[in-house]
Amino acid sequence: MLKNYFKIAIAVLKRRKFFTFISLFGIAFTLTILIVATAFVDNAVSANYPEANRDRSLYINMLEQRNPEKGYSMNGPMSYHYASTYISTLKTPEKVALGTMFTPTNTYVANKKLVIDLKLTNAEFWDVMQFHFLEGKPYGQQQIANSELVAVISEETKQEYFGDVASVVGKTIETDNVKYKVMGVVKSVPVTMLVSYADMYVPYTASKTNLKTKSYNGMFMAVLMGRTKADLPKMKAEYASVVAKVPPGDAEMKQVISHADKYLESFVRSSPLRGKDGPNMSMLYLVLVVFVLLFMLLPTLNLVNINISRIMERSSEIGVRKAFGASSGTLIGQFVVENLILTAIGTVIGVALSFFVLQYINSSGMIANIHLTINFTVLLYSVIACIVFGLLSGVYPAWRMSRLQVVAALKA
Amino acid sequence: MIQLKQIEKTYRTDTIETLALNGINLNIAKGEFLSIMGPSGCGKSTLLNIMGLLDAPSSGEVLIDGQQTTHLSDKALARFRNQKIGFIFQSFHLINDLKVLDNVELPLLYRNISAKERTELAKEALVKVGLSNRMKHFPAQLSGGQKQRVAIARAIVGKPELILADEPTGNLDSAMGNEIMELLLHLNEVDGATIVMVTHDETMAKKTHRLVRLFDGSQVNDHALKPMYA
Structure with a gap:
């Protein structure tokens, strides 16, 4: 089944090359920015050189x-x-x-x-x-x-x-x-x-x-x-x-x-995210998640639009699949998997692009002595972002498509 | 095999109500080859779609193998179609992005069987329609007759008891049309498949066991053409 989905996903990508370019560019570019931003954050908050004892240290900054x-x-x-x-x-x-x-x-x-x-x-x-x-x-x-x-x-x-x-x-x-x-x-x-x-x-x-x-x-x-x-x-x-x-x-x-705080808390305490009883870390994570989601919203909406027109082009296929036994749920699954394949390709391009961008930042001296890398944490974030991205942009068009009546789909 | 009881189908828009089928009663026996004829817009395809559970009647009952289908869920209907019915369309409806073999395998994707078994069954179906040498081709590389043979292979690959064909020779020249008709007759006579075919071609219809004529959504004629087990 997955092999069949894969074949059709690749065929669809080849069919409208400009749409494919726009989709992949949107995913890859967004992920590159996210990966680079995450690499910065990771570099700043991790116990990197020379602050290796951060996990047993408290900071008093203010x-x-x-x-x-x-x-x-x-x-x-x-x-x-x-x-x-x-x-x-x-x-x-x-x-x-x-x-x-x-x-x-x-x-x-x-x-x-x-x-x-x-x-x-x-x-x-x-x-x-x-x-x-x-x-x-x-x-x-x-x-x-x-x-x-x-x-x-x-x-x-x-x-x-x-x-x-x-x-x-x-x-x-x-x-x-x-x-x-x-x-x-x-x-x-x-x-x-x-x-x-x-x-x-x-x-x-x-x-x-x-x-x-x-x-x-x-x-x-x-x-x-x-x-x-x-x-x-x-x-x-x-x-x-x-x-x-x-x-x-x-x-x-x-x-x-x-106050004596953990590293990240010490900075949150002196930021607008300071709560009544000290640094509001959950608010920080919430703000970060909301920021990432908002940032991803634009390319996601773009992908949703492209996906809708792409899927509607395939109404005859949808009709045939339904006629031969695919339920709406199965079709949603197929289109979401296809979209995840697209976003996975976009992620690979995004990770490769990020690698070059980080190399450029490291070697350009833009930020003194910084050495940003794509580490395991950053990669994990990108994979999660990719899955969220694939699901967000795939589910709605797939759901709309799955509601098509077989007869109408075959006539289109 | 199929029982239609008082089938009505009405299409409604904001301003107009169109009666597409009006009180159709029909019993189709197992192993029967039935053709449906009538002028364009008389409701032939609508009737076929209702028999194939692709469309729901506005009122009336559809029983297949004695089972009531009116209130089945989307999932149950999908399973029912997958197990019991094979479709052949006038415009073939092959998936152009998939090779012939993958197109034929399609109904089996929705059954719980291994990829190896799927491929074997699809190859078997293609041999049956005489296209074993075109498995790796894409639909665009085939003639109209060959495309319809692929569509027939797809319809029979899951060994359904019922084949519904909507003007299967409508897009083909007479020679190719005859070839396809021979193939359908073979499936009916040798494999025992029940076939319902919508057609405009009187000659083709006369080769089947029974002919039903529709006019303005009503059944105006139903007569046997030849005995089933001649």
Whole structure:
């Protein structure tokens, strides 16, 4: 039966080549966009290099200070003072990584301007993040304590600043008029890894900014790493109890609000999807599903239209099949299977096209250091999308067709 | 084999009501070869479609092998047609995208039998209609007579007890028409198939056991032409 469906599906595809092109183009193009978008999302939210410990880590990205009476609030990353006083002192985490958001700084190499994204970190940052050192090593407590002007740079920065040289450990790199001694070179991190990305990492004590300010808001984010995944609820609870006791950091402010969240939750909390009681993850998934469905709706409607006219062209065949014993249900099954064959071909083209698009994005340097791949998860999403697509665009025309009266179908 | 009781068929639009069949009563015996004649638009094909369960009467009863068919579901009707009835149409209605062998296999797709058995039965049917050398051809590569032979092979492949032929020679020249008629007679005489044929051709009709004439939806004449087991 399936072999027969396959034969007829291929014959129908060959019959009207322009219709086939439009259908396949719609499916392949939509899937390409979905696969590329999913690869981006997957790259951003998965525990990829160097944040391999994400499953046992909690992220503190934001601190909000509120004055409910006057109705104003202040929201943003934390100051070093706050982070060192209330976060680094937590008992449950095995390690606490502190790092600033990256700041673009300027430097000049052979009269050419080079922008280096700089991040200040503590020593534990290197324990929490699993960086791959191509040479040298990270700075430790000693260099932090001595406020040494040392740096770990990315492989890309090494290439851009020093050119093709074997080793740069011990050499000096200057940015923002400060000279740092290179201690290590790490494999570059894509900019989508907001917490760990930078071109150059330096001890927070090497900062020009005043770290002694008592304000709560600043540039720092923190990552709490537990010993195991089981530590996550304990760390969350401990931080919540600490925050509950933090006195207002400003005379104008009455409340301090901050949470230790899982990676994705930490970003959802600071987005419009924030619910009353914290990040609304189900709303996030709902929004994503609705977005994908809406995105797929246009090519689906297009395919529904093409399918209706294609199926109606085959009314004589429908009449014959019904006359010789096909029930409406069997015919719906046949046309849905045929449509799934069409969408499967579209999917293969879409996956191949995505492969080339991702290769292009990776090699073009459009997004620094990113390496997008079609992995198993992304492929699974595309197969699911394909099935939904095939069903959505096949069922309605098949249902309409199956309602045709045999006599009318044979006369058409 | 078939019993039609007080069959009426009315086509309705918003403004007009047309009576296509008016109180038809007919009994067709097993093994009989019956022809239906009448002017165009007199209801011959409508009657054949009702006998073949392709169309429902507005009132009256259709019994096949003693079984009442009026209230059968879509699925049950499909199964009934598949098991008991083979159709031959004036314009062949072959599926142009499928090869001859696949066209003939079509009724068997809706039975629970293996692909191998399907192919064997289809080849057997094609041998019977003298087209074993055209199995891999597409319908477009065949002459009108050959297409009708394929359609006959498709109608008989499932070994139905009843074959309904709607002007099977209508689109063919007289030589090819005669060949097809000989084939139908052979199926009736040798294989014992019950055949009901709508035709405009008096000569063809005279070769059958019995002739029913319709006029304006009513049965005006029903007479035996030759005994069934002559």
